[in-house]
Amino acid sequence: MKLSLNWLKDYVDLSGIDIKELWYRFTMSTAEVEEVEFVGQDIQNVVVAKVLSVVPHPESKKLKITQVDSGDGILQIVCGAPNVTEGILVPLAKMGGSVKNMPKLGKVKLVGVESFGMLCSAKELGISDDHGGLLVLEGDYAPGTDIKSIIDIDDVIIEIDNKSLTNRPDLWGHYGIAREIAAIYGRELKPMQLDDLKSAEDKPKLDISVEDTEKCFRYSGLKIDGVKKLETSMNMKVRLFYCGMRPISPLVDLTNYLMLEMGQPMHAFDSRQVESGIVVRATKEPTLFKTLDGTERKLPEDVLLICNREKPVAIAGIMGGENSEVLEDTTSILLESANFEGSSTRKNSTKIGLRTEASARYEKMLDPNMTVTAIQRFVKLLRDMQPDIQFLSALTDVYCCRLEPIDITITKPYIDKYIGNILTKERMVDILRALEFKVDVEGDTFNIKVPTFRATKDITMKVDIIEEITRIFGYDNIQPQTLDIALKPLQYNEERLADHKVKELLSEKFGASEVNSYIWYDNTFNSRMGIETNGQVKVLNPQAQDANTLRDSMVPGMLAFAEKNEKSYEDFLLFEIGSVFKAASPKDKCEQHKNLCILAASKVKSEDELFYDLKGIITFIAKALKNANLDFSVCTGGLNWVHPMKSVDISTNGTPMGYISVVHPMIKKNIAKKLNIAVLEINRDVLQAIDTGVIKYKEPSRFPEVVLDYSFLVDNGVTFDRVNEDIGSFKSDLLNGFGFVTIYTGKGLPEGKKSMTFRFVIGSAEKTMSSDDINAFAGSLIDYMNSVGYALR
Known part of the structure; x- marks a missing residue:
């Protein structure tokens, strides 16, 4: 976002402040300033000149020879502008002066005729992209008047990183930035000049209906007549151009100016197109709609529209329609100032593929209490252009979802706990009030009412108040101090340490690869492989219908990994530590614990070798972790992937722990005929609960073994x-x-x-x-x- 320093000076006195230091402090306290550009300094020795005569150039069809009054003499200027005529006032760059992107001017010959200066377009002054003709100055200016005394060419343009303003919708306009600067430097924020709209009070109200109150929080409107022969002032055009917007027409310029000044987007409809009233509703089916840029767009369902009683006239919060555009013969407008829900505006903008300056602001969640103020400000600026405008309606305000200020109570000791006792109570209150927070003080307690322009998505809790105080005071003004707190030893999670040790042993000593799977069964895979499961814990809202049961064993998931890897590897060893869920029935209480599952697969080794490999691995793990021996006994079965003969149960001191088994031949055949597979699954919690055996040491022999x-x-x-x-x-x-x-x-x-x-x-x-x-x-x-x-x- 670009800002004009001249514009900011309308609302806060910046005299005596170093500009570079100002934006450094603004970056440290509020938002990141990306660039500071000084504009207009290259425009030198440019004055107002009056064209006295214009004659054709004898050797050129395009050029003309003019005589102009420069204020200190008559000068001959050769000019090619199509609009040069006698009697107009134009900018003249005198010899020795300079304009945008050109060296200093001197006497030159143009097709044999001497020229003693240059008549300028707005582009050559750096205040517009328009190079179609000379800049004709409206007004009664004496020749020789410095052009910078009537046009604010000298300015400082500041570009702020938009990302740093995402949570600050109040900073998407010059007035909000001026408020921040006034608070930082402890200066007065000047009030904005508004129209009281009293002459509209006895007029009939507009017919405005908001059907979708979830997407439209507030809609304010006013009908104005007599808007003809308007002319945007030169300084307004310059400010718009410097801030990245192209001047279009007086009414459009005004709405854009208000948006850049207050952060509140506005729209002016031709009254003839909304005579029947305004309806705010969402599309119920795909709709074709041509926007102001002349593009016909297909709007999907649930896009918020502004409609008259018959058809859409604007996409809410994004862009108006071509069918309600203000035309040259428009004399009456319906002025819209509304507030739309941020996320829906962003989604609609993305669906349509159209992002505008208005949508960029609405999606930040603007303050709905700003809509009427924006209308009052618009009317004030419109009266400055044309004092005799008239109201055809009263201000009509449909406030659907009222936003109230947030109340926060905080104490000075609580603030001191975070930043130290470095600020007085009075200084804290001054900072908050400068930011327009209302503060009532009772002893050391602050009862704070957060202004609504900070309450939409920013200030909600005590720590936010502390941040407001410290950032304005200056983070770099806070001296770091060592915390006076008791140091306590870190409490290690024994289960996590044990898991880490198991993973370390399996990966480093045995070369196993860890996998990670979902905690629910893949019913499609299990059915294809012929795997039968006993899971009783169901997922109420599964991501897919084939994933609606939480697993009570990890083996089916490991077999799925075996199928995925068998074509790529001759043999592999996989493991996972994960949660399983068991219940006697869907109505019984669910028990959750973690299991360790290891799968050994090979096209080279036999089933028996894989079986004993797993037996050796779990024996080693139990010895390494707990210095304990495990018991192995004939498997009791019960799972259809367990081999009826080649399987054993694992226990410790009579407590069942798990099992080792070669995969049942029928399931193995479905996975891969040539791949031998053995699996091990134990209850990790039982392993963790084993009492660690006492390690006995004896003196090693001095002689070789x-x-x-x-x-x-x-x-x-x-x-x-x-x-x-x-x-x-x-x-x-x-x-x-x-x-x-x-x-x-x-x-x-x-x-x-x-x-x-x-x-x-x-x-x-x-x-x-x-x-x-x-x-x-x-x-x-x-x-x-x-x-x-x-x-x-």
């Missing part, structure tokens, strides 16, 4: 626990420990046998072992294993 791996042939019906227990019964002074390595069930084994590999660590605390010692241990171990039924492979 030896690691021996042996594979034994074991009957298929013998469990791991049985083998592990039998090895544990072997006694040797050299045995320091043993552990399971792997299992093999492939080719090369006797029928009905499997190969189980264990690792034995041996060593002596007294000496370095010799080969005889090692061989003696090996022979003793092999003999013992043979005696309990396990032959060396």
Whole structure:
């Protein structure tokens, strides 16, 4: 948004203030200033001149030779402007002077004729884009008058970042910015000159009806007659141009001027097109409508319109219609000043693909209490143009959703708690009142009434009041102080730490990949795979009908990941820690807890290898986290993806924890025939609740240890626990420990046998072992294993 410093000076005295310092303070307290541009300084030695004579150039069809009165003599000027005529007053850039984007002027010859200066257009003065002819000055000005004394060419244009004004609808006009500056510097904010509209009080009211009161909060209107032969003043045109708007016609210029001054968009309808009255309603079906820019637009349903009794005449808050445009012969207008709901204006603007200066302001939630004031200001400016205008109606005001001021009570000690005891009570009150807050003081208590122009989406609570005081006082004026608070040690969440440790072990030690799934079943996938679930907790408003049940197991979701990955990888290990939900029936209380689910899949390894891989992983996790051993027993079943033979239940000290299973052959076939899959699912809360076992330490031997791996042939019906227990019964002074390595069930084994590999660590605390010692241990171990039924492979 662009601002004119000359415009701001109408409302606040800026004398004695350094301009650059002003906008630095404004940035620090209110909104970010992106650029400060000094305009008009390049226009030098330009005066009013009267054209005395105009004759054609003898050698050029376009050029004319003029004699002009410059105030201090008659000058010959060669000019090509089509509108140069005798008797007009125009700007003259004298020799030694300069205009926009041109070097200093001197005497020149144009097609053989000498010219001693330059007659200027508005564009050459930098106050317009119009280069169609000379700027003709209306009024009785003496030749030689400095052009800057009658036109405000010198100005400072400030551009403010729009994003920093999103929550400040009161700053989308010059008057709101002037209010901020007055508060920052402790200066008086001058009142805006308004018309009292008393001569309209006895007139009939307009027929205005608001059908959609959710999108239109307020609609104010006034019918005015006698609006003819109007002329926008030059300084008004300059201000509009400097602030990024093109002057169009007097009435349009006035509405745009009011919008830039107050932030309140307005619209003037030709009264002949709204004679039957005004209806504010939303479209009920797609509607074609031609806007003021001549474009026919297809309006979707639920777009708010301003209509006469028969047809639309404007898109509310966005743009008027071509059918109600003010024309050259218009003498009577219906002036609209309304307030529309912000989000609906933004949505409609996006739907239509049309964003305007008006919609940009309405979508910020303007103060509805500003509509009548804007009409009073418009009428005042209109009277300055044409004093004899007349009212054809009374001011008609339909206020549907009244916005009341917000009341906030706060104490000085509460404010001091945040900013320190650096401001007196009187200074705080002065700041708030400068911002037009009403403040009643009772001791150290402030009873504050927030003005409605700050109550639409900005000031709502105590901390907002503190921010208002501190930003105007200046954040950089507050000295940082060390907080006097008690330091307490951070309380760690043990469950979160345990989860992190599990993820770390799975990813770093076992190379597993973490996945994240939704907490509901994909019923379509489960049905396609033949997976049957028992979920009883239903979602009342599911995103899709195939996702209406919260999961009571994580395995179906993991199997979906297996199907997605099987074509890309030969083998993979996936895991997830997530919530599951269980209830006996849809009417019973729901229990929620977290599970750990691990899926191992491979086209290379057998099902048994995957099964024992998972068994080793969960055994290692329990040992690493809790120094605890888990119990494995025959699986009790109950889930249709669990293999009837190759599955075990997991428990700890009699408490069920979960299970490990190869995926049922029927479901495996539906996922991928060549992909072997095993799954593990345990209750994370049960794992977390295990008492951590005491870790016993013993002094390590000073002599080296030896690691021996042996594979034994074991009957298929013998469990791991049985083998592990039998090895544990072997006694040797050299045995320091043993552990399971792997299992093999492939080719090369006797029928009905499997190969189980264990690792034995041996060593002596007294000496370095010799080969005889090692061989003696090996022979003793092999003999013992043979005696309990396990032959060396």
